[in-house]
Amino acid sequence: MDGAMPGTDIEVRPRGGGETEKLTVNLGVVDLGQIDLLVQEGFYSNRTDMIRTAVRNQLAAHSDALRQTVARRALHLGLQHISRADLERVAAAGETLHIQAVGLARIADDVTPELARATIQSITVLGAFQASPAVRAALADRIH
Structure with missing residues (x-):
């Protein structure tokens, strides 16, 4: 069955x-710096918020x-x-x-x-x- x-x-x-699970991601220092810049500029509340948003956007792009x-x-x-x-x-x-x-x-x-x-x-x-x-x-x- x-x-x-x-x-x-x-x-x-x-x-x-x-429900959430912890995921460890290694990023290059340039990518990390750009994320930090977006957080500082107020686009995201923190690194996690930016990464979650990016993941959701990719999942939406591949939804079909x-x-x-x-x-x-x-x-x-x-x-x-x-x-x-x-x-x-x-x-x-x-x-x-x-x-x-x-x-x-x-x-x-x-x-x-x-x-x-x-x-x-x-x-x-x-x-x-x-x-x-x-x-x-x-x-x-x-x-x-």
């Missing part, structure tokens, strides 16, 4: 729900390609929260999940390693994956 469950919807939210790729690869875009009840319904149906997400995939803290292993066949996340250490360990060979 590819991420969807019969009669059940795993919560998928669009990007921007306050991103949309097509997400559709072609049957990916979930945004936040995908998988609850214990979701996985119990999958188990009751005798099925398994292939979780494919762009953004954040989160498995609820009350999901046991045994339930996760019995119901999740594979996990591919471009972005961030959150699960308890025990669930991560149980699914280690299924995380791509």
Whole structure:
């Protein structure tokens, strides 16, 4: 089963729900100086604001390609929260999940390693994956 469950919807939210990840970027001193100049001149409130704006502008410029790729690869875009009840319904149906997400995939803290292993066949996340250490360990060979 590819991420969807019969009669059940795993919560998928669009990007921007306050979830962030830290990213380290190395820039040349000239680029950094130009960013600092724009900040000093009031174009941006700080370096992070400028870099986030630049990234969003690039994502917007490639939005058609991103949309097509997400559709072609049957990916979930945004936040995908998988609850214990979701996985119990999958188990009751005798099925398994292939979780494919762009953004954040989160498995609820009350999901046991045994339930996760019995119901999740594979996990591919471009972005961030959150699960308890025990669930991560149980699914280690299924995380791509």
